[in-house]
Amino acid sequence: MTLGSLKHHEYNLGPILPNLAEGPQALSLAEQIATQLAESIINDEYAPGARIHEVAVSKEFQVSRGPVREALRILENAGLVTIQPRRGAIVSNLTVEEVDDTFEIRAVLVGLAARRLARNIASTDLAQIEERIARLQDLTTQADQDAARYVGISQELSFLLCAGTGSERLTSIVYSLFHQTIRYTRIGLSTPERRKTSAKTWAKLLANIQAGAEDEAEKTARELVGHSRAMAIETLRKEQRAD
Amino acid sequence: MTLGSLKHHEYNLGPILPNLAEGPQALSLAEQIATQLAESIINDEYAPGARIHEVAVSKEFQVSRGPVREALRILENAGLVTIQPRRGAIVSNLTVEEVDDTFEIRAVLVGLAARRLARNIASTDLAQIEERIARLQDLTTQADQDAARYVGISQELSFLLCAGTGSERLTSIVYSLFHQTIRYTRIGLSTPERRKTSAKTWAKLLANIQAGAEDEAEKTARELVGHSRAMAIETLRKEQRAD
DNA sequence: CTAACAAGTATTGTTGACATTGTGAATGAT
DNA sequence: ATCATTCACAATGTCAACAATACTTGTTAG
Numbered sequence: 001m002t003l004g005s006l007k008h009h010e011y012n013l014g015p016i017l018p019n020l021a022e023g024p025q026a027l028s029l030a031e032q033i034a035t036q037l038a039e040s041i042i043n044d045e046y047a048p049g050a051r052i053h054e055v056a057v058s059k060e061f062q063v064s065r066g067p068v069r070e071a072l073r074i075l076e077n078a079g080l081v082t083i084q085p086r087r088g089a090i091v092s093n094l095t096v097e098e099v100d101d102t103f104e105i106r107a108v109l110v111g112l113a114a115r116r117l118a119r120n121i122a123s124t125d126l127a128q129i130e131e132r133i134a135r136l137q138d139l140t141t142q143a144d145q146d147a148a149r150y151v152g153i154s155q156e157l158s159f160l161l162c163a164g165t166g167s168e169r170l171t172s173i174v175y176s177l178f179h180q181t182i183r184y185t186r187i188g189l190s191t192p193e194r195r196k197t198s199a200k201t202w203a204k205l206l207a208n209i210q211a212g213a214e215d216e217a218e219k220t221a222r223e224l225v226g227h228s229r230a231m232a233i234e235t236l237r238k239e240q241r242a243d
Numbered sequence: 244m245t246l247g248s249l250k251h252h253e254y255n256l257g258p259i260l261p262n263l264a265e266g267p268q269a270l271s272l273a274e275q276i277a278t279q280l281a282e283s284i285i286n287d288e289y290a291p292g293a294r295i296h297e298v299a300v301s302k303e304f305q306v307s308r309g310p311v312r313e314a315l316r317i318l319e320n321a322g323l324v325t326i327q328p329r330r331g332a333i334v335s336n337l338t339v340e341e342v343d344d345t346f347e348i349r350a351v352l353v354g355l356a357a358r359r360l361a362r363n364i365a366s367t368d369l370a371q372i373e374e375r376i377a378r379l380q381d382l383t384t385q386a387d388q389d390a391a392r393y394v395g396i397s398q399e400l401s402f403l404l405c406a407g408t409g410s411e412r413l414t415s416i417v418y419s420l421f422h423q424t425i426r427y428t429r430i431g432l433s434t435p436e437r438r439k440t441s442a443k444t445w446a447k448l449l450a451n452i453q454a455g456a457e458d459e460a461e462k463t464a465r466e467l468v469g470h471s472r473a474m475a476i477e478t479l480r481k482e483q484r485a486d
Numbered sequence: 487c488t489a490a491c492a493a494g495t496a497t498t499g500t501t502g503a504c505a506t507t508g509t510g511a512a513t514g515a516t
Numbered sequence: 517a518t519c520a521t522t523c524a525c526a527a528t529g530t531c532a533a534c535a536a537t538a539c540t541t542g543t544t545a546g
Contacts, residue, residue, distance in 0.1 A: 026507095028328045028529065054498070064531045065498085066309065073316035085271045086498060086537055101410045108355045112348065167344045173416065271499065297528070307501045308528085329507055329528060 029063055030070035034078075036061075037071060041080045041091055042179055049093035052081060079180045092180060096236050099184050103229030106177040107222045109170060110158060114205060114221035116165040118214045125164040126210070132157050133202045140195040147190045150198075151182065154189075157202065161221075181232070188232030198227055272306055273313035277321075279304075280314060284323045284334055285422055292336035295324060322423045335423060339479050342427050346472035349420040350465045352413060353401060357448060357464035359408040361457045368407040369453070375400050376445045383438040390433045393441075394425065397432075400445065404464075424475070431475030441470055 027035070037057070040046055058068045072089045075081040081089045094102065117125075132153050139146040139153070158178055162171035178185075189195050201224040208217035270278070280300070283289055301311045315332045318324040324332045337345065360368075375396050382389040382396070401421055405414035421428075432438050444467040451460035 026328065030529085031328065053496095055496090066530060066532095069498090070312065070316060070529095073313060073320070077316070077320040085269065085274065088498065088538095098412070101412055105352070105355065105410070105413055105416070108351055109348070112351045167348070169341070169344055170348055173348070273499090296526095298526090309500060309502095312528090331508095331528065 028070075029061075029067040030074065033057065033061055033063070033067055034071035034074035037075055038078060038080055038179075041075070042182055044183060046091045048091050048183070050091045052089045052091065054088070077176075079176045094180070094184075096233065096240065099181055099236065100229065100233050102177050102181045103184075103225060103232065106174060106181075107225035107229065109174050109177070110161060110225055111218040111221040113161045113165050113167075113170060113174070114209060114217040115214045116167075117161060118209045118212050118217035121164055121209060125160060129157060129160050129164075129206060129209075132160065133199070133206055136195075136199040136202055140192050140199050142192065146192075146195070147186050150189055150195050151186050154185070154198075155182070184232040184236065185228050187235050188228045188230075190235070194227075194231050198224065201227060271313075272304075272310040273317065276300065276304055276306070276310055276314035277317035280318055281321060281323055281422075284318070285425055287426060289334045291334050291426070293334045295332045295334065297331070320419075322419045337423070339476065339483065342424055342479065343472065343476050345420050345424045346427075346468060346475065349417060349424075350468035350472065352417050352420070353404060353468055354461040354464040356404045356408050356410075356413060356417070357452060357460040358457045359410075360404060361452045361455050361460035364407055364452060368403060372400060372403050372407075372449060372452075375403065376442070376449055379438075379442040379445055383435050383442050385435065389435070389438070390429050393432055393438050394429050397428070397441075398425070427475040427479065428471050430478050431471045431473075433478070437470075437474050441467065444470060 037052070046052070052072065054065045054068050054072070057071075058065045061068070072081060072083060075089070076083050080092055082092050083089045136150065136153055136157075139150040155178060158174060159171065162174050165171075189198060201220060205217060205220040205224060208220050280295070289295070295315065297308045297311050297315070300314075301308045304311070315324060315326060319326050319332070323335055325335050326332045379393065379396055379400075382393040398421060401417055402414065405417050408414075432441060444463060448460060448463040448467060451463050
């Protein structure tokens with residue numbers, strides 16, 4: 001596995017591990033490995049529940065197990081893996097209830113970001129958000145392969161929203177929650193109709209922020225994430241019944 | 244430093260590192276060390292910004308540096324320390340803005356917990372919450388030394404609120420945010436008057452939850468944390484001016 | 487055929503040594 | 517006196533080997 005081996009998704013923008021890239025200091029081996037593993041997990045190269053063997057990773061990156069163990073702890077921070085003492089690390093495998101839960105928490109936090117931006121937003125941030133929302137419209141017509149790209153831009157938008165508030169903490173948490181359920185977000189936005197509804201809500205959110213309507217902005221943001229959530233859960237339950 | 248060496252605060256209830264104690268499996272050395280260090284940090288035995296030297300800790304616990312490094316990563320997850328590559332770990336040292344930010348995020352999340360509980364709460368959880376709120380009243384009369392105990396019960400209440408929703412994720416995040424600012428919460432609730440206001444709001448929140456008033460419960464919960472926040476920030480700014 | 491057991495293997499936990507990088511004191515120049 | 521430079525020391529980063537635990541496979545008894 002190398003840096004350029006992204007499989008079926010290509011968006012690569014935004015910090016995958018927001019806690020890391022804070023200074024110009026060189027990343028340690030552990031952090032480099034964590035970053036690459038994080039990309040692999042987010043790009044579905046590991047199945048949920050799959051075990052991550054320390055020796056396998058250390059061979060792959062040609063390092064000793066020390067940095068690998070540290071990398072796994074970093075990924076645990078990001079919610080991407082679960083570490084069980086003496087049993088190793090597995091790619092986080094959420095139940096339907098946990099997926100639902102994660103979406104709801106994210107909805108509330110994005111709501112907070114929206115509220116803050118409605119109160120006060122920098123014009124440069126606003127412009128970037130506008131540009132992304134315009135691009136969303138173009139991805140609501142074609143077939144399913146647009147889903148991944150749409151979700152990629154959604155991710156950028158979530159990032160811009162949070163980062164625009166100036167809170168690294170909020171950004172970090174929302175990103176973590178986003179990544180934990182990105183697989184299900186893709187599922188939820190798999191049809192053009194669903195993406196159309198989503199894009200409309202994004203536009204409404206933008207209008208609320210521009211109007212400085214704090215309460216409305218928060219509500220719309222919750223609605224926005226809530227929509228993805230409902231779609232994802234619905235599909236998940238169907239899949240579950242099919243098994 | 245041993246397990247019984249708590250300095251000036253004694254409340255010890257609730258999981259300090261919620262991510263850990265999930266199974267009956269024996270804790271690894273790293274997790275034991277993380278737990279003890281977390282207690283020390285929360286009990287103000289380390290000053291914010293103080294460096295935590297790996298060798299010092301490894302000597303103190305008579306283990307090698309490997310588990311210590313892992314413990315520090317676990318504490319990073321909990322937001323208690325900050326790790327800078329090649330520069331080591333320091334006890335998290337928040338700016339006034341970051342403290343403010345952390346309180347606001349927690350307010351929103353506790354608001355979500357309150358909303359969920361208003362929708363559906365188990366009678367056993369309700370009873371436990373009632374009991375704690377009753378105890379809060381007793382700590383609003385005496386002098387400043389009650390503050391730590393009051394905050395301890397507040398912590399238990401936050402935990403009961405979150406745990407009552409059944410969301411481990413929410414509980415974990417709120418706990419992390421709580422611990423990150425516990426020092427400032429103590430400062431914020433240092434006078435009996437402030438604790439009286441806080442206790443009244445807790446009672447109101449309980450009433451909202453019992454009445455099943457979701458919107459009101461969320462609002463009151465935000466108010467509750469917002470109160471601590473305002474008090475803490477006010478005191479912090481005063482202190483800052485004094486320097 | 488299933489269930490319990492046991493031995494062997496694979497994997498994680500821990501250690502101490504070595505390599506690399508950051509830090510601070512001492513020295514010297516401006 | 518202040519600032520830059522050098523060098524020694526201290527701290528973190530990494531490694532490979534050993535220890536302890538968990539898992540798997542094969543066996544045997546029921």
